[in-house]
Amino acid sequence: MKFLLVKNIYFFKFWSVHLHCHPLHQFLLTHFNLKNSS
Incomplete structure (x- = not known):
């Protein structure tokens, strides 16, 4: 889980x-x- 968090921060x-x-x-x-939200 910690590794995944670090990976997400890096990304x-x-x-x-x-x-x-x-x-x-x-x-x-x-x-x-914006196109998707409309």
Whole structure:
């Protein structure tokens, strides 16, 4: 369980950096989320 938590934190940090470096991906992700929620 602890290993899984660390893995999730690492994954989250990776995506945070990735999205920060790629605004287009963040835009697409946001658009996709809005599309799904509507």
